[in-house]
Amino acid sequence: MVTSRKGAGGKTAAKKKAAATAPDLVQLLTPEGDLVEHPDYSIDLTPEEYRGLYRDMVLVRRIDAEGTALQRQGELGLWAPLLGQEAAQVGSGRAQTAEDYAFPTYREHGVAWCRDVDPVNLLGMFRGVNNGGWDPNEKNFHLYTIVIGSQTLHATGYAMGMQRDGREAAVIAYFGDGASSQGDVNEAFVFASVNNAPVVFFCQNNQWAISEPNERQFRVPLYQRAAGFGFPGVRVDGNDVLACLAVTRAALERARSGNGPMLVEAFTYRMGAHTTSDDPTRYRNSDELEEWKAKDPILRMRAFLEKNDYADEAFFKGVDDEADEVAADIRARCITMPDPKPVSIFDHVYAEPHPLMDEERAEYGAYWESFEGAH
């Protein structure tokens, strides 16, 4: 856990170069694996912490690949791959403390990993055995939200609650470039702003809202929109785990300190399909894919570790082996996940007794039970 090693000592002095990216993009690690300076943001981790981020990204990519495989084999009805967005999710995920609270979309498998949510929990919804299926308060990780942008308002409200309770924590709301067109997202910006709520809006701009590119959603860079709502916005290289960590950490700390919301636009790329039901070859060309492949978040971190002698072959092999073990474990537990009993659909609709639930549970239950081999 990177976040639990604050002040562990052994800070490193990896070589840094001058930034060579566009001035509005915060980058700390180039695609070639070299550290670069940024006037506002910096990162200085121990070799162990750097290795931890690499390990997280490899494991998360492997978990994600297993999700896709399970869907292809009929074990999941659908999967929303995060391929390509590992740095944005791991960087922002590791920036959070245990007291912070995350409100995800349906693609935040990497954030869930960082919040110590059992990956098998994520599969229930995609397998069709539940519609959420975990206790959000156990890891301060809210249920996946499928309706686009709704969770940004929940995050803002939760932050208003934290504010009233005087908690030294902040909320992070995940959403995508497509969601930025939703009224709820813009309303969340308004409510967060006027309430000075401790919430960080973390937009993974993966360039594609299913088949629609950025220019069908907005004409002003997303991070600039924050200014109109009265809080800062910053664009970070979403394939740079160090920059994502540094910027999100600063934004969360800013929110915790009572300085209000901030928008972080992680500029990244969805390397795979929107979901396993999608066919991206219908709407985007392979040149674009190749261009982004060269910016791969894991390869650049590996290059960085190698250049600085922070990791050896045994480490990389160990991580790969661990990834396979995690995937095998998830697969085994996924395919043995029991179907819910039909009558369980009545169980959690209401907190208090409800006569119609009781009546229908009894009626449908008896009907379903009347069949041979009933559940």
Added chain:
Amino acid sequence: MSESTSKTQQITLAKGLNLGLRRALEDDPKVLLMGEDIGKLGGVFRVTDGLQKDFGEGRVIDTPLAESGIVGTAVGLALAGYRPVVEIQFDGFVYPAFDQIVTQVAKMRARALGTVSMPMVIRIPFGGGIGAVEHHSESPEAYFAMTAGLRVVSASNPVDAYWMIQQAIASDDPVVFFEPKRRYWDKAELDPTATPHPLYASRVVRPGTDATVVAYGPMVKTCLEAAAAAEEEGRSLEVIDLRTLSPLDLEPVYASVRKTGRLVTVHEASVFLGLGAEVAARVTEKCFYSLESPVIRVGAPHTPYPPSRVEEEFLPDLDRVLDAVDRAFAF
């Protein structure tokens, strides 16, 4: 109990809500009020009058003018352990929040397998009869009643308003609370030391023997007036105030219909797919051999709410109720 709410007093329905909200704010520090203009102004109907002054801007929150934002942030506050009471300014303005209410508020508990609840009240002044402009006179209750996960209630009088709003706030389920806006100024005597009727229970508000009339919200008074008129004509109508629209509490209706053999349902909402249709279907199933006539439904035509100059004709009134009773007896 504060001094202001311990004595028997004459109150309006709006004041009943105000006193009920005040008590809820006093009793539970987690109760928050949210809405447009509910602070200094006290709400456009003054239901929250004086509450921000006494409980502060942190608990009686003037929100930005965005209904989805109000309900969506209330979801987050509920997740954080608060009990938000949201005011939607008018019935016709709830639709921007409809998505949050139906896709998020109603389903959250089931999605979380019971690990979280949505203890939220969504107050909506509803119904016509006040000569308002478009979108200020609608009766959208059936949309919410047909959504599993929500509870829907409507108070018809000042005393119920006082108790029901407190009971709704205390409920761990989300409650859509419909307030009959044309009855906001009706008066009644409140005894704050009385034992309240349960929230999710209908009630016979006028006993009778010849036909049963079921209504809720603003139409209860109309039906009581119709029953008084019918009595002069020698007909005894039993009037039942449904009070809870989801879940429905129909046992008192079944008992009444088994006694009277005739049922008329009354609401301002469209007859087509209105709550009356559900009541009629269930009564037909449960009381088939007791019925002397089909269930007659009274409500609005299936048109958009009309310009206010014709709302008198559009809305059910005493004559339409009595006409329906006549039709029930014609069988």
